[in-house]
Amino acid sequence: MNYKCVVQYEGTRYQGWQRQDSTENTLQGKIEAILTKMCDKKVEIQASGRTDAGVHALGQVMNFHIETEKSPEEIMAYLNQYLPEDVAVISIEIVSERFHSRLNARRKTYCYRVLNSTIPHIFERRYVYQLEKVMDGMQIANMQRAADHLVGTHDFKAFTSTKKSRKSTVRTIEKLQIEKVGDELQFTYIGNGFLYHMVRIITGTLLEVGMGEKSERDIPVILEAGLRERAGALAPAKGLTLMNVEY
Amino acid sequence: MNYKCVVQYEGTRYQGWQRQDSTENTLQGKIEAILTKMCDKKVEIQASGRTDAGVHALGQVMNFHIETEKSPEEIMAYLNQYLPEDVAVISIEIVSERFHSRLNARRKTYCYRVLNSTIPHIFERRYVYQLEKVMDGMQIANMQRAADHLVGTHDFKAFTSTKKSRKSTVRTIEKLQIEKVGDELQFTYIGNGFLYHMVRIITGTLLEVGMGEKSERDIPVILEAGLRERAGALAPAKGLTLMNVEY
Numbered sequence: 001m002n003y004k005c006v007v008q009y010e011g012t013r014y015q016g017w018q019r020q021d022s023t024e025n026t027l028q029g030k031i032e033a034i035l036t037k038m039c040d041k042k043v044e045i046q047a048s049g050r051t052d053a054g055v056h057a058l059g060q061v062m063n064f065h066i067e068t069e070k071s072p073e074e075i076m077a078y079l080n081q082y083l084p085e086d087v088a089v090i091s092i093e094i095v096s097e098r099f100h101s102r103l104n105a106r107r108k109t110y111c112y113r114v115l116n117s118t119i120p121h122i123f124e125r126r127y128v129y130q131l132e133k134v135m136d137g138m139q140i141a142n143m144q145r146a147a148d149h150l151v152g153t154h155d156f157k158a159f160t161s162t163k164k165s166r167k168s169t170v171r172t173i174e175k176l177q178i179e180k181v182g183d184e185l186q187f188t189y190i191g192n193g194f195l196y197h198m199v200r201i202i203t204g205t206l207l208e209v210g211m212g213e214k215s216e217r218d219i220p221v222i223l224e225a226g227l228r229e230r231a232g233a234l235a236p237a238k239g240l241t242l243m244n245v246e247y
Numbered sequence: 248m249n250y251k252c253v254v255q256y257e258g259t260r261y262q263g264w265q266r267q268d269s270t271e272n273t274l275q276g277k278i279e280a281i282l283t284k285m286c287d288k289k290v291e292i293q294a295s296g297r298t299d300a301g302v303h304a305l306g307q308v309m310n311f312h313i314e315t316e317k318s319p320e321e322i323m324a325y326l327n328q329y330l331p332e333d334v335a336v337i338s339i340e341i342v343s344e345r346f347h348s349r350l351n352a353r354r355k356t357y358c359y360r361v362l363n364s365t366i367p368h369i370f371e372r373r374y375v376y377q378l379e380k381v382m383d384g385m386q387i388a389n390m391q392r393a394a395d396h397l398v399g400t401h402d403f404k405a406f407t408s409t410k411k412s413r414k415s416t417v418r419t420i421e422k423l424q425i426e427k428v429g430d431e432l433q434f435t436y437i438g439n440g441f442l443y444h445m446v447r448i449i450t451g452t453l454l455e456v457g458m459g460e461k462s463e464r465d466i467p468v469i470l471e472a473g474l475r476e477r478a479g480a481l482a483p484a485k486g487l488t489l490m491n492v493e494y
Contacts, residue, residue: 008368008370009369010369056370058370077365080366080367085367085369085372086369086372087369088366088367088368090366118324119327119337120327121335122255122257122333122334122335123257123305123374125332127370
């Protein structure tokens with residue numbers, strides 16, 4: 001049977017989603033070890049995509065093929081029993097044999113949270129990046145105008161840390177919206193897929209626009225040039241959360 | 248000058264507010280050490296009240312008398328620079344010499360958060376007590392009816408862990424409301440002051456009413472008898488947050 005699960009995690013303690021060697025603390029490694037123990041047979045899981053070290057997820061999606069007499073509810077309970085307290089499976093369903101979390105993903109939503117205040121938010125500190133230079137409405141509007149240049153289908157080569165590769169760096173951003181929510185600036189990204197570090201580099205670049213270090217008009221130039229060094233700094237991982245994946 | 252500050256903290260790592268001997272990790276001890284260093288002179292702080300080990304605060308109030316050339320903003324910045332990331336001063340003001348955080352407190356609001364779901368909430372796990380037996384609307388209504396018996400001025404002797412003492416155990420609860428917010432049950436307590444463990448014992452007792460282990464009608468009997476052993480279990484510290492203090 002092929003099982004599809006929605007997984008939440010706080011990424012703080014983890015070296016990202018993807019299993020590496022056994023000394024690394026990864027989410028994939030952790031979850032696979034539990035399923036392998038449950039099935040007494042090596043289990044591999046697929047996720048909608050990797051998340052980097054320190055990145056969180058409210059709605060990561062994974063799937064795995066196993067044979068078991070347990071009901072889906074029992075599998076979920078087993079996983080949650082053995083998972084550490086910063087990871088949880090929040091839903092499980094049986095899906096068609098052909099379902100693949102990564103290949104069938106149609107749309108992903110990420111949220112990057114910036115605490116735009118000189119005062120820390122104790123309870124949210126692990127999930128937001130605190131930017132102490134407080135931006136006003138005009139600066140936020142500048143960022144939104146800069147962001148608007150990135151919506152649509154573009155070659156995002158300048159906005160990824162991937163080493164040279166023949167793979168396409170063309171992606172489509174459906175929506176890139178910056179909202180002020182209390183003391184936070186929330187950057188919502190919706191798209192069909194994102195390159196390595198893409199959301200964090202775009203966020204870092206937009207923040208530089210907000211702070212006046214770059215201009216809104218630099219964005220089309222950076223896109224066109226396709227050079228990573230022209231774009232802004234990589235925003236810290238802790239502000240980023242994978243919100244959901246649609247199929 | 249007398250300074251009044253609003254302080255936030257995540258109580259997880261602390262052995263409560265009150266300074267004990269120097270080996271203990273307390274909030275009062277931590278903050279006093281920083282102010283003492285800043286002033287090069289022993290500083291003592293007063294809070295609106297102690298919070299127990301593991302209890303959080305969004306709006307604890309403290310005050311202290313110091314002589315300094317720093318502006319209030321500079322004092323706050325100094326504190327936040329040296330405070331660990333789970334404590335923050337979020338406001339500061341100069342108040343009259345006679346202001347006393349504890350003696351002048353007129354009203355306090357506490358919130359006890361219960362996650363009423365079989366599914367953990369990763370991002371809130373440090374701030375909620377997870378009760379896996381999910382309650383329905385009727386059970387919540389039973390708890391609210393039980394809570395209504397406690398509103399008003401009563402002798403809350405049965406609902407405190409204080410050892411025998413001649414001090415009055417009469418307190419006034421202005422409001423005790425249970426609301427379902429998403430998967431959470433939020434117990435809001437407003438009153439002029441609360442006895443040691445009072446909010447947590449009342450919450451534990453109300454949860455037992457919700458689960459059918461006690462009846463709504465037991466509450467007046469427990470109040471009348473004034474015996475701690477008749478009331479319910481002490482609810483865990485992690486679910487409790489001091490929301491604000493009014494003067």
